Amino acid sequence: MNHPVDAHVGRKIREVRLLRGMTQADVAAKLGLSFQQLQKYETGHNRVSASKLYEIARLLDVGPNVFFEGLDGADAGAGDLIDDRTARAAQALASIADEKVKARLRSMIHEIASREAAAGQG
Template identity: 60%
Template sequence: MKHPVDIHVGSRIRQRRWMTGVTQQQLAEKVGIKFQQIQKYETGMNRVSASRLWDIAEALDVTISFFFEGLDTEAATGEDAQRDFMTDREAMELIRSYYAIPEAQRRRLFELARVLSDVA
């Protein structure tokens, strides 16, 4: 049976991997394992050991705490709204594209989106 913490950590691994444009194969090579193991981590099927999580954090250029962000909120509400959003390929592609825009234009786009959302 999958543990909610393993599912959350796995979804955060997938989220960061997608945002950085890294494939499962590339991450696996950086960490020194098979891509199938990355798949199992991302689905929460297998637990990630502390040392492996350290390696993954280094490969994805985040702190260990990144993988646990939002866990308290998720546990308190009993829902995983963030995971639902982060498993949506279109949403992840939008986020990746957004961060590929130069900062000055990105800020202007953000302000436009904020204005449009206030109108809606």
């Protein structure tokens, strides 16, 4: 039986990995793990050691604290897990090589979101 903290940390690892546009195989290879081992981390079936969590954080270019955000509910709004469709969209955006196109798309997304938020308040 996996511990809720291990499951939460695993989901956060998966979330950040997807946002970085990396596959389980990519991350596992760079960490010297099998993709099955990384999969067990992401599902919370295997506990991630502190040293491995630090390596994962460095590889994904985030602070180790990111994996604990939203755990106690105090900062749940900032640490909500994203759904698969949103993760795939972020992954697709990250894969675009042309930085000008990427910047335009980001700007468009932010503009639409701010208009939606303003419409919801009125």
